Amino acid sequence: MKMRKITALLCAVTMTLGLVACGSGTETESTTQTTETEASDADLTGTVSMAGSTSMEKLANATAESFMAKYPGVTVTAEFTGSSAGVEAVTAGSVDIGNASRALKDAEKEAGIVENIVAIDGIAVVVDPANTVVDLTKEQLISVYTGETKNWSELGGADAPIVVVGREASSGTRSAFEELLEIEDACVYASELDSTGAVIAKVAATPGAIGYVSLDAINETVVAVSLEGVAANAENIKAGNYFLSRPFVMATKGGISEQSEAVQAYFEYLASEEGKEVIAAVGLIIAD
Amino acid sequence: MDNKQIHTIIGSRKNKSAVEKAAQGIFTLCAFIAVLAVASITVYMIINGAPALFKVGVKDILFETQWRPSAENASFGILWVILTSVIGTVLAVILGVPMGVFTAVFLAETAPKKMAAVVRPAVELLAGIPSVIYGLLGLMILNPFMYKLELAVFENSKSHQFTGGANLLSAVIVLAVMILPTVINISESAIRAVPDSLRAASLALGASHMQTIFKVVLPAAKSGIVTAVVLGVGRAIGEAMAITLVSGSSVNAPLPFNSVRFLTTAIVAEMGYASGLHRQVLFTIGLVLFAFIMLINISLTRILKKGENGNA
Numbered sequence: 001m002k003m004r005k006i007t008a009l010l011c012a013v014t015m016t017l018g019l020v021a022c023g024s025g026t027e028t029e030s031t032t033q034t035t036e037t038e039a040s041d042a043d044l045t046g047t048v049s050m051a052g053s054t055s056m057e058k059l060a061n062a063t064a065e066s067f068m069a070k071y072p073g074v075t076v077t078a079e080f081t082g083s084s085a086g087v088e089a090v091t092a093g094s095v096d097i098g099n100a101s102r103a104l105k106d107a108e109k110e111a112g113i114v115e116n117i118v119a120i121d122g123i124a125v126v127v128d129p130a131n132t133v134v135d136l137t138k139e140q141l142i143s144v145y146t147g148e149t150k151n152w153s154e155l156g157g158a159d160a161p162i163v164v165v166g167r168e169a170s171s172g173t174r175s176a177f178e179e180l181l182e183i184e185d186a187c188v189y190a191s192e193l194d195s196t197g198a199v200i201a202k203v204a205a206t207p208g209a210i211g212y213v214s215l216d217a218i219n220e221t222v223v224a225v226s227l228e229g230v231a232a233n234a235e236n237i238k239a240g241n242y243f244l245s246r247p248f249v250m251a252t253k254g255g256i257s258e259q260s261e262a263v264q265a266y267f268e269y270l271a272s273e274e275g276k277e278v279i280a281a282v283g284l285i286i287a288d
Numbered sequence: 289m290d291n292k293q294i295h296t297i298i299g300s301r302k303n304k305s306a307v308e309k310a311a312q313g314i315f316t317l318c319a320f321i322a323v324l325a326v327a328s329i330t331v332y333m334i335i336n337g338a339p340a341l342f343k344v345g346v347k348d349i350l351f352e353t354q355w356r357p358s359a360e361n362a363s364f365g366i367l368w369v370i371l372t373s374v375i376g377t378v379l380a381v382i383l384g385v386p387m388g389v390f391t392a393v394f395l396a397e398t399a400p401k402k403m404a405a406v407v408r409p410a411v412e413l414l415a416g417i418p419s420v421i422y423g424l425l426g427l428m429i430l431n432p433f434m435y436k437l438e439l440a441v442f443e444n445s446k447s448h449q450f451t452g453g454a455n456l457l458s459a460v461i462v463l464a465v466m467i468l469p470t471v472i473n474i475s476e477s478a479i480r481a482v483p484d485s486l487r488a489a490s491l492a493l494g495a496s497h498m499q500t501i502f503k504v505v506l507p508a509a510k511s512g513i514v515t516a517v518v519l520g521v522g523r524a525i526g527e528a529m530a531i532t533l534v535s536g537s538s539v540n541a542p543l544p545f546n547s548v549r550f551l552t553t554a555i556v557a558e559m560g561y562a563s564g565l566h567r568q569v570l571f572t573i574g575l576v577l578f579a580f581i582m583l584i585n586i587s588l589t590r591i592l593k594k595g596e597n598g599n600a
Binding site: 147150161162163164165168169170171172175184185188189190191192193194202205206207208209 | 355356357358359360427428431432435439442446449450451452453454532536537538547549556557558560561562563566
């Protein structure tokens with residue numbers, strides 16, 4: 001009986017201590033929060049609504065989350081309906097920002113929509129390090145991925161079969177790759193892997209393999225081939241010479257300065273160091 | 289401290305019956321958690337898997353071969369996927385069961401004690417190895433080997449798509465090794481359960497040791513061995529992690545050197561980014577897999593019942 005009482009007492013003491021600790025914890029948190037908000041001068045309230053490209057889902061969600069953490073008064077909502085639908089929505093005025101994972105068409109620009117490129121998505125084509133082919137043309141790449149070209153000797157390499165590696169359906173990288181080459185759902189894959197890392201590992205381990213990954217994922221175990229003589233790197237992509245890339249556009253009706261304060265703050269955030277970090281973290285190249 | 293004594297020795301009847309009832313209640317509750325889990329999984333799978341069946345059409349899902357979930361005119365045919373799972377499992381069983389049963393015979397009948405002392409722990413270890421390790425080994429060792437074989441077999445083929453060794457055969461071999469421990473352990477206990485009088489009678493009639501094993505012991509242990517096979521099938525058809533690494537994961541006809549996708553890997557591969565109808569169809573694939581497992585379990589219960597009747 002004595003033992004039990006002591007245990008109970010101990011329990012009670014621990015619990016009380018725990019409560020006290022919790023209490024003080026919350027207090028400190030709330031204080032820091034207030035100071036932060038004051039620092040970023042955001043008594044800013046309002047909403048930012050976006051709609052558009054499914055490929056930009058990661059970018060939109062990541063930046064929206066970190067933005068809302070910084071400006072608790074602003075609510076950012078994002079829908080993913082497709083690039084064209086997004087631009088239509090912003091033209092109609094039903095959302096603040098239309099997300100498009102392509103350059104705007106002239107007709108869209110004529111309707112008063114402004115193209116704000118916030119990031120660039122680049123895809124590298126990788127082969128195993130022993131491969132002697134270092135450059136591919138767009139046509140060659142298409143014929144490899146549609147299964148017409150099956151041997152590296154047809155591309156000026158050694159006499160070895162091509163092992164076509166790709167990502168699973170519904171992967172953003174895959175849809176971007178296939179869209180840019182205009183071979184949607186016409187690809188014949190030998191391996192469909194469910195992550196960038198798996199594609200790199202497979203290509204590195206299989207002689208004669210070819211795969212595609214986000215530009216930032218390349219490491220020394222694989223070799224990124226140049227396309228049409230243009231090396232796969234951030235400079236070439238920014239200069240617009242590398243064809244396996246696409247701009248991520250957050251289109252607005254009229255310039256950014258004509259937007260609501262919340263929307264302006266959102267674009268400012270994207271251009272800030274903090275925002276750039278978030279953009280880079282989702283594997284994108286920062287536009288200048 | 290005295291409390292306890294009072295409780296057990298004098299033990300007012302009220303107290304005692306309360307304890308009894310409480311214990312019984314706790315046991316019943318625990319038992320029902322398992323039932324609840326099975327029931328809720330069943331309901332959940334049907335609720336989530338069935339709608340897509342009707343939206344896409346039963347025939348278009350189960351009997352079509354085009355799997356293009358994110359195309360503009362999406363098609364969700366999983367016939368190749370189902371056939372891959374069935375054929376892959378059957379081949380793995382054909383490969384793994386004889387090996388497993390013979391190992392069991394070795395352990396139970398012919399092994400010298402020292403040898404058995406090496407083999408049995410090895411089998412037990414094999415059972416404990418996580419499936420992802422099988423997959424990794426398959427990826428590092430089996431796939432390069434398979435690629436060499438593929439290069440040799442299809443040396444002059446213009447139409448074959450080279451897979452780099454990630455194909456149905458690799459998956460079958462990995463599965464065959466994975467079902468070994470199940471088959472060995474259950475067959476061994478079945479063989480050990482055969483009464484010695486049968487063996488003695490057979491030997492006394494002049495049959496050799498091997499004749500006794502094949503004509504008397506194995507037939508007598510038949511129901512146990514069938515159980516082992518069915519459990520092996522269950523393990524093989526439900527395996528995902530190991531084969532997702534070695535099978536290539538493209539939807540193709542289940543031919544030995546094709547990159548293939550199983551029911552399990554189809555779900556694993558695409559759940560990450562799937563949305564809308566695509567996601568629902570993945571649940572339908574889960575439902576199909578669930579149906580297969582149920583079928584296997586039901587047949588297992590049947591066999592076990594039959595075995596009991598046969599022995600009685």
